[in-house]
Amino acid sequence: MKHLSEYRNPDRVRKIAQAIAETVTRPWTIMEICGGQTHNIARFGLEELLPKSISLAHGPGCPVCVTPVSLIDKSIAIARQPDVILCSFGDMLRVPGSRQDLFAARADGADVRIVYSPLDALALAKRNPDKQVVFFAVGFETTAPANAMAVFQAAEKRVSNFSILVSHVLVPPAIHALLSDPENRVQGFLAAGHVCAITGESEYWPIAKKYGIPIVVTGFEPVDIMLGLQRCITLLEEGRAVVENQYARIVPPDGNAPALRLIREIFEVSDREWRGLGTIPQSGFTLRKSYQEFDATRRFSIPDIPSRESPDCIAGKVLRGISTPMQCPLFETKCTPTRPQGAPMVSSEGACAAYYRYRRVQTAS
């Protein structure tokens, strides 16, 4: 895997850091949208290389973090039904619902399994015709094509015991919501490279224009992130509100046409609730009418369960970049990855967990 040596090259990273230091004349706040980027910024200690005047805000781009509690409760209620196999990606299992997480439901006897692809869940449904197999379809635009493909194949092959619990969210409406917030302090964005590999960059131009901010489509390796920051800072210094693509090796300007066609075939855009952010209009996907038979919420009649959140958790502010994890009174005390109070402490992409795990070493003074 060449990209590991090429895009983690220490000399390149340091040279970019040097160039950034030479460019900056004023303080700037930049948000990386994607949890994968947050994870790597923390893992590689990249903030240590930035001038003090640059602050990074960590965005809501962690699918696990923004899945609403009500849906997690719903997934647990479905998993507890007889003859159901509930499948999900790994870190979803530890996200606290109102009363418990999916791991605890599994310990109570529910059949909850980790899969690596929605197509694995579909295969499981074919192998277990006497069970209902439900895939908890969370994620941004990145995971939407694979989830759409699972539904498409289920329809084509008439796999009637397969359904998905949809919690799909979209990046551009979230950026709109963040920028319209009166408390917003973000001046530039690093857009998520993998999301744009599907959607392309066109949706970001109107945002850059409307709010007068630069957006740089950025990859995930240290060199990518540093280059993304360098471009974003340069644009901020020059006062240019445009979209640039640092990740052109992966992101074509128009995205991935077959993937987008598949998404449009299966899903339609709808309002979505985001954990910590509330309901954002037109910010997610729902199954189209023609595929509603694969909607787990229709297949299982689960009454709405009143959901509970920890009252002291400031996850919403952290996800909006208004507060840092360290400003939360629960951070490291009542809230740790072992006993998470809010979702950003669960996933390694969540800002709180990333800070907890990789927090910068306090240099001994």
Place this chain on the structure above:
Amino acid sequence: MPTKKQLTCPIPQSDYPKITLAHGGGGLLSNELVDKIFAPVFNDPLLYERHDGARTNVKTGEIAFSTDSHVVKPLFFPGGDIGKLAVCGTVNDIAMCGAKPEFLSVGFILEEGLPMETLWQVVLSMKEAAKSAGVRIVTGDTKVVEHGKGDGIYINTSGIGQIISPTPISPASIQTGDAIILSGDIGRHGVAVMAAREGLQFESHIQSDCAPLNRMIEALFDENIEVRCLRDLTRGGLATALVEIASSSKQSIEVLETTIPVKPEVESACELLGLDPLFVANEGRCIAIVPEKAYDLTINTMKRFACGRGACRIGVIEKTSGSPQATLRTAIGTHRLLSLFSGEQLPRIC
């Protein structure tokens, strides 16, 4: 007496091709397992006594005593199987106490329906591992659980060894300036097992590092190296071992990312699954903390053994100011604080 060449199970297929509940009942079928499989394969005079336990003489002095249970799935994976793992697990734990492992007990929990041939292969593999470690399997027990109540085979091993280190091997013995030596590349066992698991669709040729480390450790004492602390890097991997040592020794540790060997295949698999090789399990790797002046000799001694061929120096024990911590100096030159994972490392979504 079976030799390595005898690859088929001596219990005729027509009799009992699979384990039944009666094999754990203590009656004739239990005896048959002992007579035809365990006793002849492990082939130890103490086993032939058919006593309730093993009676033997040991040298007087300090002993180390340890136990380890194994529930790995799948039972066979590239580079090893549950039998080899069960022997190496306890052997390595005893070696890490600064002792020479001598006797093992084996407790099998078998699931009704387990193919006899599978048990046979596992037992043969235990024999090989015990031979390579130079330990004797001298007592054991078998229970059978109903079909569906187990994963084929669970194995517990316990063991006793004679302490051979002249000074206590413990985090408390660590001193500022000591060198941290890693015995080889990390992450192979965890990735090999994960790749072999059903449902994970990527091809890999990664072999588990599963191996007994005791002869390599004994060689360090033969060379009169003043070993301060030893730790095998099992669940939780290198990072967890470093964090635990820092916390119990009250000393700070710094390791250099660029000096920690990770095979490119392991690194790629970890990238794909969203895992961090520093936290991935190993079953044949350890760290030795030794005085700085002894690090050359330690590495050269380790390199004489297949399990230590990749031995290298990865860091130092630092002067502690404030709370002790384990840090990684990244290739980029930044610092990352290592801390314990809660539970298992879970693959990330994207």
